[in-house]
Amino acid sequence: MxxxxxxxxxxxxxxxxxxxxxxxxxxxxxxxxxxxxxxxxxxxxxxxxxxxxxxxxxxxxxxxxxxxxxxxxxxxxxxxxxxxxxxxxxxxxxxxxxxxxxxxxxxxxxxxxxxxxxxxxxxxxxxxxxxxxxxxxxxxxxxxxxxxxxxxxxxxxxxxxxxxxxxxxxxxxxxxxxxxxxxxxxxxxxxxxxxxxxxxxxxxxxxxxxxxxxxxxxxxxxxxxxxxxxxTSSVSTYLMKELMYRDAGSPEGQHLLDSRVIYELFGSPDNTEGVKSFMEKRPANFTGTMDKTNVTGYPWWMPIDTLGRPKVAPTGRAKI
Missing domain, CATH: 3.90.226.10 (2-enoyl-CoA Hydratase; Chain A, domain 1)
Structure with missing residues (x-):
């Protein structure tokens, strides 16, 4: 083996x-x-x-x-x-x-x-x-x-x-x-x-x-x-990129996939802000991140970990 x-x-x-x-x-x-x-x-x-x-x-x-x-x-x-x-x-x-x-x-x-x-x-x-x-x-x-x-x-x-x-x-x-x-x-x-x-x-x-x-x-x-x-919302952009590059292989499969993802985005912070800013005719203030957005089906593919995704060290945040 x-x-x-x-x-x-x-x-x-x-x-x-x-x-x-x-x-x-x-x-x-x-x-x-x-x-x-x-x-x-x-x-x-x-x-x-x-x-x-x-x-x-x-x-x-x-x-x-x-x-x-x-x-x-x-x-x-x-x-x-x-x-x-x-x-x-x-x-x-x-x-x-x-x-x-x-x-x-x-x-x-x-x-x-x-x-x-x-x-x-x-x-x-x-x-x-x-x-x-x-x-x-x-x-x-x-x-x-x-x-x-x-x-x-x-x-x-x-x-x-x-x-x-x-x-x-x-x-x-x-x-x-x-x-x-x-x-x-x-x-x-x-x-x-x-x-x-x-x-x-x-x-x-x-x-x-x-x-x-x-x-x-x-x-x-x-x-x-x-x-x-x-x-624009960086969460939306990222998920749409992944939907295109990691598709389900058929229109029906993609329908099931995007139905699940969009359903979980309904009412998310960025979705709420996007609708509210549009209705109030003002610029949006999107603050969502993938780490803070609940998409239970993500990732929907089998990840191949070639190098790993690093995380921020506990003391590693600073202000711009």
């Missing part, structure tokens, strides 16, 4: 007083001045086109663990420093020693770094918006697929270049990409391994908007984020 797998659990985390003060080395985090509950995460490797490294992977995972647990965070906008969003994996670091290296981990124990980032973003119960102010290839684009919204510079070069590197698409992108743009366009993108402008029809469905000027991308993404945190 195979050895019993022990679930992996991340340790409890401490939340920062301000995300402006975190001392990351390859990313930057800061509060949006107009809406402090929006956090701007910037890929930050000046001179290296924000190429992805294991350090960047660890820092993004750490940041997203905080975002998920922190009730003060309502939305995340991810962008890049300089002209390039992310040039893909840093080839100077290589891809490790492979399965035959002296220090290699067992193949069944390996967790793709891009996939760890994608799942950290996907598992986060707060919406993310990608602001691609420049080109993105490889992990530079696959890390954005689990995000709720992508806004790009029209002339940015976008490429799933894996077939040109002797590799396969990673970061769970074989799950996300065909769902976002369809199998036909996804197959063309990965078969050619070419780069296409963000405005190219092959990416129809991938980008919610494209901007004619690179400098307009981040402001537009922040404008969308401001609207999201001002007018």
């Amino acid at each position: 195979p050895a019993k797998q022990t679930p992996r659990h991340k340790p409890d985390i401490l939340l920062p007083t301000s995300y402006n003060d975190l001392k990351f080395t390859q990313i930057r985090t800061q509060h949006h001045e107009k809406a402090p509950s929006v956090i701007i995460l910037t890929l930050h490797r000046p001179g290296n086109h924000n190429a992805f490294t294991d350090t960047m992977r660890a820092e993004i995972e750490q940041a997203y663990a905080m975002f998920d647990a922190d009730e003060r965070v309502k939305c995340i906008v991810v962008t890049g420093d300089g002209r390039i969003f992310c040039a893909g994996a840093d080839l100077d670091e290589g891809f490790g020693e492979g399965v035959n290296g002296a220090d290699a981990e067992r193949v069944q124990d390996h967790r793709d770094g891009g996939g760890r980032v994608a799942l950290a973003i996907h598992h986060c119960r707060k919406p993310s918006i990608a602001a691609l102010q420049g080109s993105a290839v490889g992990i530079g684009i696959t890390m954005t697929l689990p995000m709720n919204i992508r806004i790009a510079y029209a002339s940015a070069k976008i490429g799933f270049v894996f077939s040109r590197r002797g590799l396969i698409m990673e970061a769970c992108s074989s799950f996300f990409l065909p769902r976002l743009i369809g199998h036909s366009r996804a197959m063309q993108a990965v078969t050619t391994g070419s780069t296409y402008l963000a405005s190219h029809k092959i990416w129809d469905g991938l980008f919610a908007e494209v901007c004619d000027k690179a400098e307009d991308v981040l402001p537009r993404a922040l404008e969308v984020a401001e609207d999201v945190v001002k007018n």
